[in-house]
Amino acid sequence: MSSRSSSSTPTSRVYLHLLVWLPLLAVQATPAISPQSLRSIIFPKETFDECQLDDLARTRGTCRRMEECPSALKGWLERRESPKTCYFVRFDHFVCCAPATAAIVTRSSQQACNDLNKVETINEGEMTFVASVAGGKPTRPREFPFMAALGWRSSFDQRMYYRCGGALIANNFVLTAAHCADLGGEPPNEVRLGGDNLTLTTGEDIPIRRVIIHPDYDASTAYNDIALLELETAAKPALKPSCIWTQKELTNSLVTAIGYGQTSFAGLSSAQLLKVPLQSVSNEECQSYYQKDQLALGVLDTQMCAGDITGVRDTCQGDSGGPLLMQDGRLGYVVGITSLGQGCASGPPSVYTRVSSFVDWIEGIVWPAQQVTIATKSNQMTSSSPEFDLRATI
Numbered sequence: 001m002s003s004r005s006s007s008s009t010p011t012s013r014v015y016l017h018l019l020v021w022l023p024l025l026a027v028q029a030t031p032a033i034s035p036q037s038l039r040s041i042i043f044p045k046e047t048f049d050e051c052q053l054d055d056l057a058r059t060r061g062t063c064r065r066m067e068e069c070p071s072a073l074k075g076w077l078e079r080r081e082s083p084k085t086c087y088f089v090r091f092d093h094f095v096c097c098a099p100a101t102a103a104i105v106t107r108s109s110q111q112a113c114n115d116l117n118k119v120e121t122i123n124e125g126e127m128t129f130v131a132s133v134a135g136g137k138p139t140r141p142r143e144f145p146f147m148a149a150l151g152w153r154s155s156f157d158q159r160m161y162y163r164c165g166g167a168l169i170a171n172n173f174v175l176t177a178a179h180c181a182d183l184g185g186e187p188p189n190e191v192r193l194g195g196d197n198l199t200l201t202t203g204e205d206i207p208i209r210r211v212i213i214h215p216d217y218d219a220s221t222a223y224n225d226i227a228l229l230e231l232e233t234a235a236k237p238a239l240k241p242s243c244i245w246t247q248k249e250l251t252n253s254l255v256t257a258i259g260y261g262q263t264s265f266a267g268l269s270s271a272q273l274l275k276v277p278l279q280s281v282s283n284e285e286c287q288s289y290y291q292k293d294q295l296a297l298g299v300l301d302t303q304m305c306a307g308d309i310t311g312v313r314d315t316c317q318g319d320s321g322g323p324l325l326m327q328d329g330r331l332g333y334v335v336g337i338t339s340l341g342q343g344c345a346s347g348p349p350s351v352y353t354r355v356s357s358f359v360d361w362i363e364g365i366v367w368p369a370q371q372v373t374i375a376t377k378s379n380q381m382t383s384s385s386p387e388f389d390l391r392a393t394i
Helices: 010-026 070-079 108-116 283-287 355-366
Strands: 036-038 041-043 050-054 059-065 085-089 092-097 119-123 126-129 147-153 160-170 173-176 190-193 204-213 227-231 254-259 274-281 303-307 323-328 331-341 350-354
Touching: 050 092, 070 092, 108 355, 147 173, 160 190, 160 323, 160 331, 160 355, 173 331, 173 355, 227 355, 254 331, 274 283, 283 303, 303 331, 331 355, 350 355
Parallel strands: none
Antiparallel strands: 036 041, 050 059, 059 092, 085 092, 119 126, 147 160, 147 190, 160 173, 173 227, 190 204, 204 227, 254 274, 254 323, 274 303, 303 350, 323 331, 331 350
């Protein structure tokens, strides 16, 4: 048996290097773009190289330093799972890193909705719950506690006359139509919340502190027909606000309109809150019912339509500003605001302001401290005065 020399030969040094590097090369990820080398040391390019996490599925990843790769660190700490090596830069170990999962960004309006309904978001798309109208049907007591009736006090007999609707979306804000904010040159004085029969005294009456009309609303058109009413005092917790829909597309074509409006064209208004099931109608189909003198620019994306194919159910005068509701799972959402139409249940679908088009504006006023800034700008609409039926009682 030969004795080991204290000084290593060039051959032995090469062998030792191979013993160190071969195990690493065995699990090395294949970069999609070969890194540049300099002086026999491998360096990454200015942008991280692409690699493949799974040779079979060819899942693409990115070569990153081990300490900057959450998925690799988590796999090692929790499961002792060795990451695939891309290369080394001096003492830095670059591994094939899974793409970072985008953080779930919850809009301030959705967070308020979740808080009110005790909803806890676990993963994206997964939630757990902790804890007038033509042809309409009467609602159950407090079925829609967020329903608001907008009242104008008469200067003659001091009685309150309710001419428009709205929806409580925060404990001190009501969402309504802009054309309801200035009927006959006067803003509403108070709102009655609870969705109760207007002849009863069970509703909660709250004075209006200020009226906020969308800056792009033009009274000569039906576009940007949306407004907010800030209340003098917060509504009671029992009058739980409604959620507002933030996505452009609806997840359910079945919607429900509620209001105190007339039960037939030019008929009497209803003191009882009524509800009517409707079907959402595409803007393209809806466009055929409205001429240029009614909607100068046609039915825009900031609007939506809904109607009844049987022609017996619809919103009517006095329903203006009231909510169009959609059920999504266990939560209901305001998706539209009653704006205009032709007659009542006369065939053509009615036009509603699409709430999701104005979420940035709503959140900036109602939940300003929590607002998620998204660069959007509402279109300004100008045209000659058309003739259309705004769904209010004047």
